[in-house]
Amino acid sequence: MRRPTLExxxxxxxxxRATASRVVNGQTTVAPQIRDAVERxxxxxxxxxxxxxRSLVTQRTDSIALVVSESPTRVFSEDPLFSTVIRSASxxxxxxxxxxxxxxxxxxxxxxxxxRYIAGGHVDGVMLISMHGAxxxxxxxxxxxxxxxxxxxxxxxxxxxxVDNDNVGGAEAAVRHLLSSGRRRIxxxxxxxxxxxxxxxxxxxRNVLRDxxxxxxxxxxxxxxxxxxxxxxxxxxxxxxxxxxxxANDLMAVGALQALRQAGRRxxxxxxxxxxxxxxxxKYTEPPLTTMRHPVMEQTAALVRLLLGLFAGGPxxxxxxxxxxxxxxxx
Amino acid sequence: MRRPTLExxxxxxxxxRATASRVVNGQTTVAPQIRDAVERxxxxxxxxxxxxxRSLVTQRTDSIALVVSESPTRVFSEDPLFSTVIRSASxxxxxxxxxxxxxxxxxxxxxxxxxRYIAGGHVDGVMLISMHGAxxxxxxxxxxxxxxxxxxxxxxxxxxxxVDNDNVGGAEAAVRHLLSSGRRRIxxxxxxxxxxxxxxxxxxxRNVLRDxxxxxxxxxxxxxxxxxxxxxxxxxxxxxxxxxxxxANDLMAVGALQALRQAGRRxxxxxxxxxxxxxxxxKYTEPPLTTMRHPVMEQTAALVRLLLGLFAGGPxxxxxxxxxxxxxxxx
DNA sequence: ACCTCATGAGAGAGCGCTCTCTCCACATCC
DNA sequence: GGATGTGGAGAGAGCGCTCTCTCATGAGGT
Numbered sequence: 110m111r112r113p114t115l116e117x118x119x120x121x122x123x124x125x126r127a128t129a130s131r132v133v134n135g136q137t138t139v140a141p142q143i144r145d146a147v148e149r150x151x152x153x154x155x156x157x158x159x160x161x162x163r164s165l166v167t168q169r170t171d172s173i174a175l176v177v178s179e180s181p182t183r184v185f186s187e188d189p190l191f192s193t194v195i196r197s198a199s200x201x202x203x204x205x206x207x208x209x210x211x212x213x214x215x216x217x218x219x220x221x222x223x224x225r226y227i228a229g230g231h232v233d234g235v236m237l238i239s240m241h242g243a244x245x246x247x248x249x250x251x252x253x254x255x256x257x258x259x260x261x262x263x264x265x266x267x268x269x270x271x272v273d274n275d276n277v278g279g280a281e282a283a284v285r286h287l288l289s290s291g292r293r294r295i296x297x298x299x300x301x302x303x304x305x306x307x308x309x310x311x312x313x314x315r316n317v318l319r320d321x322x323x324x325x326x327x328x329x330x331x332x333x334x335x336x337x338x339x340x341x342x343x344x345x346x347x348x349x350x351x352x353x354x355x356x357a358n359d360l361m362a363v364g365a366l367q368a369l370r371q372a373g374r375r376x377x378x379x380x381x382x383x384x385x386x387x388x389x390x391x392k393y394t395e396p397p398l399t400t401m402r403h404p405v406m407e408q409t410a411a412l413v414r415l416l417l418g419l420f421a422g423g424p425x426x427x428x429x430x431x432x433x434x435x436x437x438x439x440x
Numbered sequence: 441m442r443r444p445t446l447e448x449x450x451x452x453x454x455x456x457r458a459t460a461s462r463v464v465n466g467q468t469t470v471a472p473q474i475r476d477a478v479e480r481x482x483x484x485x486x487x488x489x490x491x492x493x494r495s496l497v498t499q500r501t502d503s504i505a506l507v508v509s510e511s512p513t514r515v516f517s518e519d520p521l522f523s524t525v526i527r528s529a530s531x532x533x534x535x536x537x538x539x540x541x542x543x544x545x546x547x548x549x550x551x552x553x554x555x556r557y558i559a560g561g562h563v564d565g566v567m568l569i570s571m572h573g574a575x576x577x578x579x580x581x582x583x584x585x586x587x588x589x590x591x592x593x594x595x596x597x598x599x600x601x602x603v604d605n606d607n608v609g610g611a612e613a614a615v616r617h618l619l620s621s622g623r624r625r626i627x628x629x630x631x632x633x634x635x636x637x638x639x640x641x642x643x644x645x646r647n648v649l650r651d652x653x654x655x656x657x658x659x660x661x662x663x664x665x666x667x668x669x670x671x672x673x674x675x676x677x678x679x680x681x682x683x684x685x686x687x688a689n690d691l692m693a694v695g696a697l698q699a700l701r702q703a704g705r706r707x708x709x710x711x712x713x714x715x716x717x718x719x720x721x722x723k724y725t726e727p728p729l730t731t732m733r734h735p736v737m738e739q740t741a742a743l744v745r746l747l748l749g750l751f752a753g754g755p756x757x758x759x760x761x762x763x764x765x766x767x768x769x770x771x
Numbered sequence: 772a773c774c775t776c777a778t779g780a781g782a783g784a785g786c787g788c789t790c791t792c793t794c795c796a797c798a799t800c801c
Numbered sequence: 802g803g804a805t806g807t808g809g810a811g812a813g814a815g816c817g818c819t820c821t822c823t824c825a826t827g828a829g830g831t
Contacts (some may be wrong), residue, residue, distance in 0.1 A: 456780065
């Protein structure tokens with residue numbers, strides 16, 4: 110009742126195991142009629158190679174760990190980008206015949222488990238989706254002898270190739286858009302400052318305001334809707350006369366819109382709002398949200414290419430992709 | 441430069457490979473001082489068992505495939521439930537030391553690949569998250585000799601244990617809520633009828649209206665925001681006097697709210713809206729959405745238990761979990 | 772004193788595969 | 802014609818582990 114082995118295939122085709130193996134692995138040094146015989150045997154028996162046996166000898170596993178690192182206090186996966194990244198990474202990796210092993214790293218316990226697992230050579234490479242800066246994972250993983258790439262620039266200086274979008278430039282474009290539409294008191298709801306995206310988008314905001322001699326008005330959120338609402342209320346208290354707000358991600362922008370509504374401010378008449386990410390929901394807010402789009406699918410595709418490049422021993426320069434202003438009704 | 445093997449550990453500890461293996465696998469028939477010696481050797485060498493070698497002999501892989509089956513035309517993973525399910529399934533499985541192998545099944549090509557992979561014994565079991573009824577996957581997988589469980593009742597009658605929520609009962613509760621608040625012309629935006637959740641929620645809606653002698657007014661969407669908007673516009677054309685709508689999921693409800701707004705209807709004054717799922721965004725719509733909550737985390741936990749039960753050769757009765765009405769402002 | 776029996780440790784087979792090495796048959800060259 | 806080369810196939814070693822079987826030791830019983 111066991112699954113057929115290569116031995117069985119070879120016996121049925123009347124060849125040696127080695128020859129059967131050659132056929133399975135697509136080597137060319139097999140005479141056509143022998144190849145046919147083996148392939149027939151494979152079909153008839155329904156043979157599927159045993160990957161454990163194979164990777165025992167090849168020292169490859171053909172699987173890639175997709176490590177999603179959340180800070181203990183913040184569940185990153187509520188973010189809709191989470192599914193997009195996971196999904197498109199899966200698609201890309203499956204296209205090159207790699208398995209995707211999904212690993213969540215939230216607690217210290219899971220970190221230990223993860224490191225053991227990866228050190229154990231269970232995967233050929235690691236794609237790290239780590240978002241908070243205090244994360245010890247990039248450092249830990251870079252010490253292991255496993256190719257690692259990161260979605261998003263690692264917060265700590267560590268020699269891991271990464272793909273990121275131009276957060277600074279995107280934020281600058283967003284704020285310039287607000288300025289050029291005549292807004293003068295432009296606040297921001299920043300992301301968490303222990304995250305690179307949080308830092309960089311705040312930097313972009315500050316750059317533009319500094320250059321144009323405007324005052325910056327900052328509240329800090331943590332990329333959740335909830336915190337967006339709270340930060341917006343805070344801003345309205347701090348500066349009731351503000352006429353625009355750049356929100357560091359769309360999720361918080363949704364919360365901010367709600368807070369503005371509750372405070373009786375009209376968007377965009379009283380206050381203009383620009384978000385960041387262009388999540389699906391941005392089209393459905395009231396009013397629809399103007400936001401900075403970055404190409405998540407292209408980013409993950411680039412990330413996969415980066416990892417495959419690492420396997421091939423190629424170069425590993427970071428990839429920074431541009432963002433695009435999507436103008437809807439909120440600003 | 442190779443990773444240390446059990447052989448190396450045994451040599452260093454001055455015991456045989458078999459004894460070292462006993463220690464690694466926590467067998468009790470090892471004298472304490474020998475156990476200590478082996479453990480010390482393991483630490484010093486940084487030994488991690490090679491899983492390929494292990495599963496080659498044990499015929500287990502300790503990994504579980506999480507198969508997400510999307511219909512080619514519809515990207516299920518846009519649904520926020522997607523991430524919640526994936527995430528909590530990961531957490532649950534990691535807690536019992538199983539790896540999660542994520543597999544997307546969208547195209548026919550990926551189906552073939554998937555079947556090969558699973559037939560190849562790469563995983564000990566399969567958790568199927570399949571949402572559309574025409575899916576050949578449940579049938580195909582149930583033929584393989586691999587334990588399979590399903591999130592959501594499979595559309596085709598097939599002997600796979602599953603976990604689902606009480607879609608019919610939930611829909612009934614939603615519609616009764618609308619009735620009891622005095623609504624009389626209650627429409628519904630149904631989910632796609634090739635999905636069980638779509639069918640069942642429509643059934644629940646019809647049950648209540650039939651029993652209370654009200655006319656049913658139905659438009660069909662496909663569980664996306666976009667389709668919710670379109671369906672709502674359709675309903676307003678069909679019956680401009682409707683005063684309530686039960687929407688089969690929150691994503692469509694968000695779209696419906698937008699369409700109502702654009703049509704100048706006030707919610708809930710003119711039209712009451714009840715959704716289904718209680719996604720995160722439901723709290724942030726304008727107005728906040730009344731909806732049916734079902735416990736996604738508990739469902740996935742139950743699903744994992746179901747699969748583990750299958751491994752243990754235990755019973756495999758479907759699990760149906762109740763839903764709960766969350767009253768906000770939209771109805 | 773002998774036999775029995777638990778206990779703990781080692782020997783060794785084998786899981787299914789890849790891959791190097793070897794070998795054979797036949798064509799090619801001087 | 803014998804040496805050389807070449808394409809195609811087989812033999813067999815091992816990848817790192819588990820697990821059964823065997824064996825040595827010593828405690829306990831008669």
